[in-house]
Amino acid sequence: MKQATLRVFRGDSNSGQTVDYRVPVAPGMVVLDALHYIQGHLAPDLAVRWNCKAGKCGSCSAEVNGRPRLTCKTRMDDLPQDQPITVLPMKSFPRIKDLVTDVSWNYRVNRKIPPFQPREGVEWKISQLDVDRVQEFRKCIECFLCQNVCHVLREHDKKEQFAGPRFFVRVAGLEMHPLDGLSRAGLLKDQLGLGYCNITKCCTEVCPEEIHITDNAIIPLKERVVDEFYDPLTKLFRKMRGV
Amino acid sequence: MTANYETREHDVLIIGAGGAGLRAAIEALAQGASVGVVCKSLLGKAHTVMAEGGIAAAMANVDAADSWKTHFRDTMRGGKLLNNWRMAQLHAQESPDRVRELEQWGALFDRTESGDILQRAFGGHTFKRLCHVGDRTGLEMIRTLQDRGVQQGIDVYMECTSTRLLTDNGRVAGAFAYWRENGRFIVFKAKSIVIATGGIGKAWRVTSNSWEYTGDGMALAYEAGAELMDMEFVQFHPTGMVWPPGVQGILVTEAVRGEGGILRNKAGERFMEKYDPKRMELSTRDVVARSIYTEVKKGRGTEHGGAYLDISHKPAEYVKKKLPSMYHQFKELADVDITKGPMEVGPTCHYVMGGIRVDAETAQSTVPGLFAAGEAAAGLHGANRLGGNSLSDLLVFGRRAGLAAAQHAKRSSTPSVDNAQIEQAEKELLAPFSNSGTESPYAVHRDLQEVMQNLVGIFRTDEDLKKALAELAKLKSRAAKLSVEGSRLFNPGWHLSYDLKAMLIVSEAVTHSALARTESRGAHSRIDHPSVDPVWEKKHNVIIRESGGMSRRELPIEPMPEELKQILAAESD
Ligand SMILES: Cc1cc2nc3c(=O)[nH]c(=O)nc-3n(C[C@H](O)[C@H](O)[C@H](O)COP(=O)(O)OP(=O)(O)OC[C@H]3O[C@@H](n4cnc5c(N)ncnc54)[C@H](O)[C@@H]3O)c2cc1C
Ligand code: SF4
Ligand code: SF4
Numbered sequence: 106m107k108q109a110t111l112r113v114f115r116g117d118s119n120s121g122q123t124v125d126y127r128v129p130v131a132p133g134m135v136v137l138d139a140l141h142y143i144q145g146h147l148a149p150d151l152a153v154r155w156n157c158k159a160g161k162c163g164s165c166s167a168e169v170n171g172r173p174r175l176t177c178k179t180r181m182d183d184l185p186q187d188q189p190i191t192v193l194p195m196k197s198f199p200r201i202k203d204l205v206t207d208v209s210w211n212y213r214v215n216r217k218i219p220p221f222q223p224r225e226g227v228e229w230k231i232s233q234l235d236v237d238r239v240q241e242f243r244k245c246i247e248c249f250l251c252q253n254v255c256h257v258l259r260e261h262d263k264k265e266q267f268a269g270p271r272f273f274v275r276v277a278g279l280e281m282h283p284l285d286g287l288s289r290a291g292l293l294k295d296q297l298g299l300g301y302c303n304i305t306k307c308c309t310e311v312c313p314e315e316i317h318i319t320d321n322a323i324i325p326l327k328e329r330v331v332d333e334f335y336d337p338l339t340k341l342f343r344k345m346r347g348v
Numbered sequence: 349m350t351a352n353y354e355t356r357e358h359d360v361l362i363i364g365a366g367g368a369g370l371r372a373a374i375e376a377l378a379q380g381a382s383v384g385v386v387c388k389s390l391l392g393k394a395h396t397v398m399a400e401g402g403i404a405a406a407m408a409n410v411d412a413a414d415s416w417k418t419h420f421r422d423t424m425r426g427g428k429l430l431n432n433w434r435m436a437q438l439h440a441q442e443s444p445d446r447v448r449e450l451e452q453w454g455a456l457f458d459r460t461e462s463g464d465i466l467q468r469a470f471g472g473h474t475f476k477r478l479c480h481v482g483d484r485t486g487l488e489m490i491r492t493l494q495d496r497g498v499q500q501g502i503d504v505y506m507e508c509t510s511t512r513l514l515t516d517n518g519r520v521a522g523a524f525a526y527w528r529e530n531g532r533f534i535v536f537k538a539k540s541i542v543i544a545t546g547g548i549g550k551a552w553r554v555t556s557n558s559w560e561y562t563g564d565g566m567a568l569a570y571e572a573g574a575e576l577m578d579m580e581f582v583q584f585h586p587t588g589m590v591w592p593p594g595v596q597g598i599l600v601t602e603a604v605r606g607e608g609g610i611l612r613n614k615a616g617e618r619f620m621e622k623y624d625p626k627r628m629e630l631s632t633r634d635v636v637a638r639s640i641y642t643e644v645k646k647g648r649g650t651e652h653g654g655a656y657l658d659i660s661h662k663p664a665e666y667v668k669k670k671l672p673s674m675y676h677q678f679k680e681l682a683d684v685d686i687t688k689g690p691m692e693v694g695p696t697c698h699y700v701m702g703g704i705r706v707d708a709e710t711a712q713s714t715v716p717g718l719f720a721a722g723e724a725a726a727g728l729h730g731a732n733r734l735g736g737n738s739l740s741d742l743l744v745f746g747r748r749a750g751l752a753a754a755q756h757a758k759r760s761s762t763p764s765v766d767n768a769q770i771e772q773a774e775k776e777l778l779a780p781f782s783n784s785g786t787e788s789p790y791a792v793h794r795d796l797q798e799v800m801q802n803l804v805g806i807f808r809t810d811e812d813l814k815k816a817l818a819e820l821a822k823l824k825s826r827a828a829k830l831s832v833e834g835s836r837l838f839n840p841g842w843h844l845s846y847d848l849k850a851m852l853i854v855s856e857a858v859t860h861s862a863l864a865r866t867e868s869r870g871a872h873s874r875i876d877h878p879s880v881d882p883v884w885e886k887k888h889n890v891i892i893r894e895s896g897g898m899s900r901r902e903l904p905i906e907p908m909p910e911e912l913k914q915i916l917a918a919e920s921d
């Protein structure tokens with residue numbers, strides 16, 4: 106059977122280094138399969154997160170050959186096999202062990218976002234067209250790969266001021282919910298730090314769910330903030346139309 | 349001894365953060381209880397997130413003739429009458445309200461022309477009944493519940509595994525657990541505990557289930573004295589992926605057939621015509637799984653030992669819209685474009701109908717203060733579950749369990765936890781670090797999966813099942829000599845050694861029950877007893893722990909009230 110070398114980060118929050126493992130490559134194998142092989146045969150304490158193995162739960166994020174990806178959707182045969190395949194933990198989050206990082210910050214940010222609140226007296230009728238628009242945002246599997254690549258978090262570590270693309274997607278899903286009656290524009294401006302985003306689109310590029318994070322979530326949200334805080338006329342207009 | 353653990357106290361402790369656990373938490377909180385939820389993975393990653401096809405609820409948005417009575421009848425017939433009829437009734441009556449509630453909490457389902465929740469066809473359901481969001485219904489459901497729960501104030505203990513229930517004179521007193529991140533211990537004191545830990549599929553080699561599905565909750569309850577019922581009924585979903593090897597077992601949602609997918613064998617024959625000409629591809633799962641298995645055994649399988657499932661006769665845009673994740677799954681993992689050609693599929697271990705025996709109204713087990721809901725509980729599905737009936741089960745009985753657990757807590761005094769039980773739990777968990785043995789937990793797990801796959805699979809015989817029991821005994825003694833490397837810091841090998849203990853308990857329970865049931869009914873097929881036996885229609889298998897080990901009893905089914913009998917016998921309403 107063909108073999109490949111995986112160069113995997115081993116270590117904890119203080120220290121660590123990469124270690125090379127030789128792994129047999131079966132047809133259609135993904136990087137997560139290779140990591141499981143290592144666990145089962147070479148390094149039983151290798152720490153990895155995973156659940157569905159089918160790109161549905163967003164647990165298995167890592168940086169493969171320098172690219173942030175879901176390891177369960179990264180095919181071995183898509184990677185050059187004449188050189189070691191490096192697998193590193195997401196860089197923007199504190200390391201716990203090996204490929205497992207501390208993503209609890211994301212859950213704290215999420216708590217700041219007021220939930221869906223239906224408008225008074227709504228009838229629960231919705232058109233499929235409205236649903237389609239919002240479902241793009243609700244597809245998010247919380248892999249946090251977008252959070253991992255966004256330079257505001259990765260290079261500038263602005264975790265206190267900036268919520269990151271994942272949560273702009275979440276707010277967009279609420280704001281554009283056809284029956285929601287709340288405005289989260291103030292929150293976006295003051296607490297979630299939407300202004301820090303300078304539309305580099307790196308988040309969109311890595312999203313495994315192919316959510317158009319920048320074009321469909323962030324930019325419309327920025328427009329809402331502008332309308333609400335800097336353009337009273339449009340705001341009034343929007344209120345009157347009930348959108 | 350100074351405490352090696354932190355302590356937390358809640359009125360209601362919920363073990364499991366899937367649909368059932370979260371729905372229970374929301375309800376208990378609404379009753380004014382303080383609620384803690386523990387889960388092995390991060391919040392939002394439980395199995396519920398993977399559910400694809402939909403939630404069954406007789407809302408009659410698409411087929412106006414649908415009603416709870418038809419849903420009840422479909423569920424009972426699908427379950428081959430072994431269902432707890434009261435649960436089947438409550439489930440059919442309450443699920444529409446539970447779905448509407450989700451919508452009021454922000455879930456967005458696909459719509460009909462008139463703006464209502466759209467419903468699709470599924471196997472065994474007379475009418476179009478499954479409320480859905482493309483093929484990612486579970487994601488919509490778990491996000492809605494998790495956000496609701498967090499906003500309402502549940503405390504979530506993520507990546508925290510419970511390994512033992514603590515009891516006080518026969519009633520529940522709390523739970524012992526460890527943090528996966530650092531291996532430290534935590535003791536929960538609680539007046540009520542709800543087990544919502546899901547299923548057991550990881551004991552089989554070909555499975556749609558994740559590493560979490562090791563039967564922990566059933567093992568915890570069993571060790572605390574609760575009863576495990578109908579464990580022989582393990583559902584093999586007819587359509588898992590078969591190729592390439594790494595993806596074997598990953599689920600291909602029944603929604604493919606619900607949307608018109610056709611099954612064919614190597615020769616191109618639509619073989620369901622032979623096995624169930626009336627319902628064809630939308631027959632119940634037990635029938636379709638056996639049909640595919642039989643075709644393959646008779647040499648009519650595909651190149652990689654499966655059947656063809658084809659949806660490419662539908663317009664490509666429609667397929668991509670209604671089955672987006674299937675489209676991507678096959679494209680990315682198997683190089684197959686399902687809008688152009690067929691998929692290769694075969695049976696995969698998917699769901700367990702059996703579980704903790706509970707009271708229909710309150711979801712309480714036979715241990716006071718111990719409740720169970722979702723896949724971990726038994727009763728609703730009988731001998732075979734209909735697709736879509738799990739997600740609705742989670743909502744209906746999750747809510748009921750949360751309600752009853754909170755009420756129970758209100759009535760109860762604070763139990764005291766017993767240090768001896770805690771010390772024993774600590775010792776047991778740490779044993780693999782100091783064992784002189786050399787057994788790898790991964791090797792024992794692989795061997796267990798082979799045993800269950802080969803001897804306790806879709807078709808069973810007396811001989812195989814007896815052999816399985818002997819093999820399980822050997823595996824148990826190997827499991828006593830497990831040894832793990834490394835430290836307590838996020839150590840999957842160590843984590844697996846506890847999971848193995850749970851898997852061995854549930855595997856043994858399944859095998860004992862399967863051996864006893866000398867008939868074929870629903871998902872339980874005995875080659876040596878190929879027909880249904882009216883005597884077995886009247887009783888459940890119940891597994892309990894006794895001083896000598898695992899023991900089995902038979903429990904008569906309660907007679908059904910006349911009005912339900914009539915509904916069941918009718919052909920329509
Ligand atoms: C791929 C797939 C698709 C499916 N599609 C559908 C569908 O379309 N419709 C449908 O009705 N059903 C479907 N099902 C079945 C359904 O999804 C599951 O039966 C259901 O989600 C189980 O929910 P639950 O709340 O009981 O458990 P889960 O959602 O599995 O949650 C279990 C929880 O318990 C926790 N846990 C387990 N053990 C411990 C422990 N020892 N300590 C602490 N926490 C623990 C886990 O971490 C997890 O949080 C599908 C199943 C699969 C696998
Ligand atoms: S577009 Fe904005 S949110 Fe996305 S990566 Fe760039 S700066 Fe970050
Ligand atoms: S938006 Fe995309 S990249 Fe970001 S967390 Fe969600 S799925 Fe992952």
Ligand code: FES
Nearest residue numbers: 157158162163177
């Ligand atoms: S394991 Fe679920 S997304 Fe990779």
